[in-house]
Amino acid sequence: MSKEITSRQVDYSQWYNDLIIKGELADYSAVRGCMVIKPYGFGLWENMRDALDKMFKDTGHVNAYFPLFVPKSLFEAEEKNAEGFAKECAIVTHYRLKNDPENKGKLIVDPEAKLEEELVVRPTSEAIIWNTYKGWIQSYRDLPILVNQWANVVRWEMRTRLFLRTAEFLWQEGHTAHATKEEALEETLKMLDVYAEFAEKYMAVPVIKGVKTASERFAGAEDTYCIEALMQDGKALQAGTSHFLGQNFAKAFDVKYSDKNNQLDYVWATSWGVSTRLIGALVMAHSDDDGLILPPKIAPLQVVIVPIYKNEEQKSLIDAKVNHILHGLKTKNIRVKYDDSDNNRPGWKFAEYEKKGVPVRLALGVRDLENNVIEIARRDTKEKQTYSLDNAVATIEALLENIQQHMFDKALAFREQNISNADNWDEFVRLLDEKAGFIAAHWDGTAETEEKIKELTKATIRCIPLNNPQEDGKCVLTGNPSKERVLFARAY
Amino acid sequence: MSKEITSRQVDYSQWYNDLIIKGELADYSAVRGCMVIKPYGFGLWENMRDALDKMFKDTGHVNAYFPLFVPKSLFEAEEKNAEGFAKECAIVTHYRLKNDPENKGKLIVDPEAKLEEELVVRPTSEAIIWNTYKGWIQSYRDLPILVNQWANVVRWEMRTRLFLRTAEFLWQEGHTAHATKEEALEETLKMLDVYAEFAEKYMAVPVIKGVKTASERFAGAEDTYCIEALMQDGKALQAGTSHFLGQNFAKAFDVKYSDKNNQLDYVWATSWGVSTRLIGALVMAHSDDDGLILPPKIAPLQVVIVPIYKNEEQKSLIDAKVNHILHGLKTKNIRVKYDDSDNNRPGWKFAEYEKKGVPVRLALGVRDLENNVIEIARRDTKEKQTYSLDNAVATIEALLENIQQHMFDKALAFREQNISNADNWDEFVRLLDEKAGFIAAHWDGTAETEEKIKELTKATIRCIPLNNPQEDGKCVLTGNPSKERVLFARAY
Ligand SMILES: [Zn+2]
Numbered sequence: 001m002s003k004e005i006t007s008r009q010v011d012y013s014q015w016y017n018d019l020i021i022k023g024e025l026a027d028y029s030a031v032r033g034c035m036v037i038k039p040y041g042f043g044l045w046e047n048m049r050d051a052l053d054k055m056f057k058d059t060g061h062v063n064a065y066f067p068l069f070v071p072k073s074l075f076e077a078e079e080k081n082a083e084g085f086a087k088e089c090a091i092v093t094h095y096r097l098k099n100d101p102e103n104k105g106k107l108i109v110d111p112e113a114k115l116e117e118e119l120v121v122r123p124t125s126e127a128i129i130w131n132t133y134k135g136w137i138q139s140y141r142d143l144p145i146l147v148n149q150w151a152n153v154v155r156w157e158m159r160t161r162l163f164l165r166t167a168e169f170l171w172q173e174g175h176t177a178h179a180t181k182e183e184a185l186e187e188t189l190k191m192l193d194v195y196a197e198f199a200e201k202y203m204a205v206p207v208i209k210g211v212k213t214a215s216e217r218f219a220g221a222e223d224t225y226c227i228e229a230l231m232q233d234g235k236a237l238q239a240g241t242s243h244f245l246g247q248n249f250a251k252a253f254d255v256k257y258s259d260k261n262n263q264l265d266y267v268w269a270t271s272w273g274v275s276t277r278l279i280g281a282l283v284m285a286h287s288d289d290d291g292l293i294l295p296p297k298i299a300p301l302q303v304v305i306v307p308i309y310k311n312e313e314q315k316s317l318i319d320a321k322v323n324h325i326l327h328g329l330k331t332k333n334i335r336v337k338y339d340d341s342d343n344n345r346p347g348w349k350f351a352e353y354e355k356k357g358v359p360v361r362l363a364l365g366v367r368d369l370e371n372n373v374i375e376i377a378r379r380d381t382k383e384k385q386t387y388s389l390d391n392a393v394a395t396i397e398a399l400l401e402n403i404q405q406h407m408f409d410k411a412l413a414f415r416e417q418n419i420s421n422a423d424n425w426d427e428f429v430r431l432l433d434e435k436a437g438f439i440a441a442h443w444d445g446t447a448e449t450e451e452k453i454k455e456l457t458k459a460t461i462r463c464i465p466l467n468n469p470q471e472d473g474k475c476v477l478t479g480n481p482s483k484e485r486v487l488f489a490r491a492y
Numbered sequence: 493m494s495k496e497i498t499s500r501q502v503d504y505s506q507w508y509n510d511l512i513i514k515g516e517l518a519d520y521s522a523v524r525g526c527m528v529i530k531p532y533g534f535g536l537w538e539n540m541r542d543a544l545d546k547m548f549k550d551t552g553h554v555n556a557y558f559p560l561f562v563p564k565s566l567f568e569a570e571e572k573n574a575e576g577f578a579k580e581c582a583i584v585t586h587y588r589l590k591n592d593p594e595n596k597g598k599l600i601v602d603p604e605a606k607l608e609e610e611l612v613v614r615p616t617s618e619a620i621i622w623n624t625y626k627g628w629i630q631s632y633r634d635l636p637i638l639v640n641q642w643a644n645v646v647r648w649e650m651r652t653r654l655f656l657r658t659a660e661f662l663w664q665e666g667h668t669a670h671a672t673k674e675e676a677l678e679e680t681l682k683m684l685d686v687y688a689e690f691a692e693k694y695m696a697v698p699v700i701k702g703v704k705t706a707s708e709r710f711a712g713a714e715d716t717y718c719i720e721a722l723m724q725d726g727k728a729l730q731a732g733t734s735h736f737l738g739q740n741f742a743k744a745f746d747v748k749y750s751d752k753n754n755q756l757d758y759v760w761a762t763s764w765g766v767s768t769r770l771i772g773a774l775v776m777a778h779s780d781d782d783g784l785i786l787p788p789k790i791a792p793l794q795v796v797i798v799p800i801y802k803n804e805e806q807k808s809l810i811d812a813k814v815n816h817i818l819h820g821l822k823t824k825n826i827r828v829k830y831d832d833s834d835n836n837r838p839g840w841k842f843a844e845y846e847k848k849g850v851p852v853r854l855a856l857g858v859r860d861l862e863n864n865v866i867e868i869a870r871r872d873t874k875e876k877q878t879y880s881l882d883n884a885v886a887t888i889e890a891l892l893e894n895i896q897q898h899m900f901d902k903a904l905a906f907r908e909q910n911i912s913n914a915d916n917w918d919e920f921v922r923l924l925d926e927k928a929g930f931i932a933a934h935w936d937g938t939a940e941t942e943e944k945i946k947e948l949t950k951a952t953i954r955c956i957p958l959n960n961p962q963e964d965g966k967c968v969l970t971g972n973p974s975k976e977r978v979l980f981a982r983a984y
């Protein structure tokens with residue numbers, strides 16, 4: 001397999017696939033639309049998951065686990081939700097295989113083991129969870145319920161992309177139950193803030209918080225809030241959603257609570273989720289033509305050390321010094337690897353870790369030892385610099401922080417440069433085609449116009465930003481009056 | 493719902509279910525044979541998972557993730573494995589629902605969305621993983637592969653029990669690939685040791701390490717090693733297995749590597765797993781008629797503090813002292829909760845935390861403050877003792893360690909008392925019925941005799957212990973010669 005990565009200019013989509021495959025984040029699998037998350041990619045996901053999990057727990061949430069399967073009768077209970085997911089569900093219909101009588105060594109589905117009621121492999125878990133909550137909630141004392149689940153879900157997508165859109169993906173889904181509308185709304189926005197903070201502080205990806213239009217809402221939600229990120233090709237990517245579900249699921253599953261005055265009322269709900277899709281966002285936001293660029297806070301490997309030597313004597317001098325640095329870095333909980341394998345030359349290793357996006361690379365030779373210096377290269381800017389060996393650990397620690405901040409700043413500057421106002425249709429179309437990015441434009445507020453714009457340009461309303469400035473204007477398509485600009489973009 | 497727990501004497505099986513449900517570990521679900529793991533139960537599983545995960549990583553393993561679905565043609569590739577699991581597989585046959593034309597608001601499986609090839613919901617992942625490894629392994633340089641996966645799996649069981657046997661369960665499955673038989677065997681036994689250490693040090697459950705007979709082997713394995721634990725009713729429970737797979741899967745999926753001399757050979761394999769079933773073992777090994785008894789190392793909550801007060805003035809005096817203790821305990825990473833809710837009286841809270849198996853309970857009233865003492869109750873022995881408030885934190889820390897050790901010692905003593913030698917058939921049957929536990933007996937080594945004994949007594953050979961003493965004897969059933977005793981028991 002070639003080590004070459006297709007450049008962004010030549011084929012952006014191939015560049016992305018090359019990064020994922022050659023950076024060893026994931027692999028195609030034998031199952032249509034499903035991927036294998038390789039150890040390096042899974043290490044990245046573990047770091048993301050652990051940081052998010054801590055943020056969830058710090059905001060009072062606990063984890064639980066609900067069944068993979070949803071009986072069809074439960075699945076269809078909340079009608080809009082069912083309608084939204086029905087077309088992309090994997091369905092279990094049988095529970096046994098048997099030997100194929102006509103083909104020795106082969107198996108067939110046993111027709112006698114047909115389920116009375118089919119099971120839907122969860123595309124999302126509102127139905128099974130709200131059916132469970134019914135048994136957990138009687139009084140206001142049982143509220144709020146602040147539960148999260150880390151799980152796999154399946155949505156049968158026809159056109160799949162590694163991480164961005166796969167039939168099976170990993171995600172977390174929070175499902176909370178509240179006594180009041182206000183509390184549920186507060187929770188919805190609190191978790192949107194958690195997602196935004198995670199995206200910006202850990203992934204170094206700036207995001208815009210906003211609310212979806214009715215046609216882009218989660219099926220079964222009253223309102224869907226989201227964080228939207230911008231990729232290097234000027235397309236937007238929805239990086240997380242937080243839904244205010246109103247009383248829809250409580251009504252569908254008859255979940256009522258008695259308040260302090262013994263009055264019965266339906267429970268208020270939220271749900272919120274982010275998935276392995278975030279890895280796709282991370283890759284496309286930061287990487288370059290030489291490979292991945294991973295933010296230090298979540299990089300599986302933060303530092304790699306490569307020795308440069310000609311013989312065993314040199315090697316052991318280097319080893320001694322490196323062991324000292326390794327110890328110092330590990331004491332600081334810095335994830336470091338000393339690659340002293342003799343299978344490959346230093347140049348090969350440099351390219352390899354560049355491809356994998358390791359934030360900091362150290363190279364150390366005997367000449368460096370004599371001069372008491374070490375060469376430190378940062379992946380993001382590709383700058384190399386020579387530092388004193390005396391305070392290498394402190395230098396690296398500061399550099400990791402610097403890289404994290406610099407990656408965010410760069411992505412933010414790019415995003416800011418790529419939000420444009422369009423005040424008429426020609427401008428709108430020209431900007432979309434020539435510059436892309438987010439386009440802030442007036443819209444008349446109708447689903448018809450939204451749909452028409454999507455048909456004409458493939459651009460969708462990504463969101464109405466929170467705290468959006470109000471201004472009078474005219475819809476870019478219809479010229480009808482509008483009170484605020486909304487953000488359009490072509491999107492993943 | 494009654495707070496009462498059925499006693500072990502009255503109905504052991506109901507006692508177990510009561511502990512799980514009333515201890516809030518899990519709940520039944522709307523899906524046949526699937527359970528909901530409640531937050532308290534999931535907190536326990538998280539602690540177990542994190543401890544195991546660290547042990548896996550400390551022994552050089554990394555995590556990855558493979559698809560939930562296995563195409564039928566891959567599933568059937570390793571014939572014995574397929575045969576072993578074919579009868580209990582959930583099968584996905586369709587990928588879409590549509591509106592029921594005859595029943596508004598209802599959905600039916602869309603017959604036009606039938607899969608060309610059915611997908612098996614993984615009952616275990618050897619097939620999909622070895623099909624993937626084929627692409628990862630060319631040369632000895634690619635070996636070993638030391639990968640673990642945390643995942644859900646589905647085995648369609650007809651008779652289910654919470655945690656012990658559920659259609660869907662959570663587990664980890666290690667899948668390793670090696671250049672030599674010796675290395676694979678070493679890995680198999682290394683992971684058996686990891687499991688035994690985890691069971692004994694974290695779960696406080698003593699286990700016997702051994703190897704399964706041919707008829708009890710994992711389908712597709714050359715040898716299955718296991719750890720076997722003893723429950724309080726004298727039945728055994730297989731708590732973990734580690735399989736030496738030989739070259740079976742490498743041959744089924746054509747996975748070869750070239751060695752240093754460029755010779756091609758099939759790769760050697762192991763797999764090993766433990767599941768949420770461990771929670772069932774934990775519950776049945778330690779608990780009593782008042783509820784769960786959880787070992788401190790993995791208990792979701794290690795310490796609970798209950799204030800005893802008559803008015804707000806008293807309460808604030810107690811609060812001040814408790815906050816001091818809380819701070820001290822949290823500094824030591826002890827999982828503690830101050831239950832000062834005024835919904836329930838102290839006596840109710842005592843019973844509640846007893847039921848949930850919280851290892852240590854503190855009660856603090858104003859009289860105690862005056863005397864500078866605190867009442868500390870340990871869940872395992874139910875002993876209560878008054879200690880000086882001055883070194884409460886150190887006292888609690890030591891007590892937690894003491895409880896952990898005491899729980900193990902008690903379970904070990906029970907196990908030792910319940911291993912009996914049987915030297916003839918009458919003795920074998922009598923011991924099984926009157927005493928239960930493990931019975932060490934001679935067996936003639938044939939599958940026929942093993943099967944006959946199972947038919948007659950429901951006892952199975954749990955394992956042939958590692959380092960089993962060799963002695964001449966006669967099979968308890970047939971009288972044929974035997975070189976060693978094996979361990980029989982009725983089992984979960
Ligand atoms: Zn948005």
Ligand SMILES: [Zn+2]
Nearest residue numbers: 702718954955
């Ligand atoms: Zn055994």
